[in-house]
Amino acid sequence: MTRVETSTGIGHRKTIDFDRLLALDHTLPVETDLERRDFTINAMALDLLDERLIDPFGGHADLERCLLRQVSSMAFPEDPLRMLRGVQFASRFGLHVEPETRSAMSAHATSIDTVAPERIAMELQKLFQAPKPSHGFVLMQEPFTTPGRRASQGDAPLETSLFGCSMRRLDAVQQGADVVNRGDLHVLLAAVWLDCQPAEDESTDAQQAPLQWAAGLAQERLEALRATTIGVRPALVAALIAGSDFEIDALAPAGGLRHFAHRLGCDEAFMVIDLRVAERLANHAVQGIDDLLDVRRRLRAEIERGSPLGLKDLAVNGNDMCRADRRTPGTNVSGHGQDSDDLCRRTLISTQPAPATNSEESQGSDPGAKLAARVQCSKPG
Numbered sequence: 001m002t003r004v005e006t007s008t009g010i011g012h013r014k015t016i017d018f019d020r021l022l023a024l025d026h027t028l029p030v031e032t033d034l035e036r037r038d039f040t041i042n043a044m045a046l047d048l049l050d051e052r053l054i055d056p057f058g059g060h061a062d063l064e065r066c067l068l069r070q071v072s073s074m075a076f077p078e079d080p081l082r083m084l085r086g087v088q089f090a091s092r093f094g095l096h097v098e099p100e101t102r103s104a105m106s107a108h109a110t111s112i113d114t115v116a117p118e119r120i121a122m123e124l125q126k127l128f129q130a131p132k133p134s135h136g137f138v139l140m141q142e143p144f145t146t147p148g149r150r151a152s153q154g155d156a157p158l159e160t161s162l163f164g165c166s167m168r169r170l171d172a173v174q175q176g177a178d179v180v181n182r183g184d185l186h187v188l189l190a191a192v193w194l195d196c197q198p199a200e201d202e203s204t205d206a207q208q209a210p211l212q213w214a215a216g217l218a219q220e221r222l223e224a225l226r227a228t229t230i231g232v233r234p235a236l237v238a239a240l241i242a243g244s245d246f247e248i249d250a251l252a253p254a255g256g257l258r259h260f261a262h263r264l265g266c267d268e269a270f271m272v273i274d275l276r277v278a279e280r281l282a283n284h285a286v287q288g289i290d291d292l293l294d295v296r297r298r299l300r301a302e303i304e305r306g307s308p309l310g311l312k313d314l315a316v317n318g319n320d321m322c323r324a325d326r327r328t329p330g331t332n333v334s335g336h337g338q339d340s341d342d343l344c345r346r347t348l349i350s351t352q353p354a355p356a357t358n359s360e361e362s363q364g365s366d367p368g369a370k371l372a373a374r375v376q377c378s379k380p381g
Contacts, residue, residue, distance in 0.1 A: 030045050031054070031056050033045075034054070034056060034057070034071075035057070035072060036071075038070065038071065038075050039070060039075075039082075039086060039089070040058055040062045040071055041062055041063045041069075041089075041095075043055075043056070043059050043071050057071055066093075066095050066096055067095065067096055067098050068086055068089055068090050068095040068096065068097045069100075070082075070086075070098075070100075070104060073104065075104070076104055076111070077108060077111070080108060080112050081112070081115045081120065081123060083105045083108065083109070083112060084112065084115075084123040084124070084127075084140075087123075087127065087140055088123050088124075088126045088127040088130070088136055090136065091135040091136030091139070092131075117225045121225045121226060121230050122229070122230060125185065125230040128174075128185055128188050129183075130174075131174065131175070132171050132174070133171065133174055134167035134168070134170050137170070137192070138167065141163070162195050162197075163195075165195060165282065165283065166191065166192060166194065168282030169191045169279050169282040169283075170191045171282070172191075172277075172278035172281040172282040173188050173274065173275070174188065176278055176281050178281070178289060178293065179277055179278055179281075180270055180296070181270065181271050182274075184271065185230075185231070185232055186232065186237050187240065187271050187274055189222070190218070190237050190241050190244070190271075190275055191278060193214055193215075193221075193237070193241060194211075194244065194275065195214070196214040197210065197213075197214075198213060211241055211242055212242055214241050215238040215242040216238065218237050218238050219234040219237065219238035222234035236268070239268060240268065240271050240275060243263075243272045244272045244275045248291055248292070251295050251298075254298075254302070257295070258302060258309055261302065261303075261309045262309050266309055270299070273292055273299075276292055277289050277292050277293075280292070
């Protein structure tokens, strides 16, 4: 059924002119419907009676030439989101943006700010499904800046710029055979924001580490985009960025590796390892990735042997701690101002250098009492 659509109101949310639709649906030419579409490749129809292709704007020819062209000069003013949709189309399907269409994107770039955040998030999600998401980000670099991105560019060519480094990392996360979480949206987003830096005129906390600043920016902007509507957890993206600057040498001792997994979480630990692998693959690092693959292999071995990497892996729980101290669960234990959960966390850390201590056999008949005593005795003061 032919229809008339308009993009109106706050956020350019789609609405349908039902009055006009009901009044004119029996006479409205299909060409009138097609002229309101975004791009010529989407402005074709098939006559069901004679199977004739209705193609008033040359969409079939554009499709054969892999060309993305706006239907009319009103395409972007009517709905600015069409610019971002064009970017993800070009990136996902290997299309070239026609020069006039590219110029129109630049002319109307600022109007993207009027689009509802959740609509932008949906188009970005599709962009990240492209074989090379960097294609879309490079397209966006001239017409409008990526929402929230502030990586310093300067006049450096793409190959050597910070932006180029980010784009190579992004594609490596999407394509790298040695990336376990290949194509994971959280890892892809972390790869984009990892190199973000404050603008020269932007005031920042001088004591804040660059990765912490980038992590905070990523979380802030993803929350503003309402990224949860596409299944993204902004706090997880921020944690991956902040946790990606780990020292490989510090993970050589088994206890250091277990603490690393406990601090980040096992799944998150594999994700930050992927970020580092993608970084080296993207920049053809001289040292290769063998040391990172070894860290991943050793972490898997720790998980398989049941090493205590999280509270659920402990041989005791909070109730055991309270029973050992003859207190009600949830109250302070052993007079140190800690509840049972706090003590369990300290117990976990104390067992990580020596996992064999995380067993009832090694602790005797009352593992809770033995573990609690050992942790409390190790506490300063």
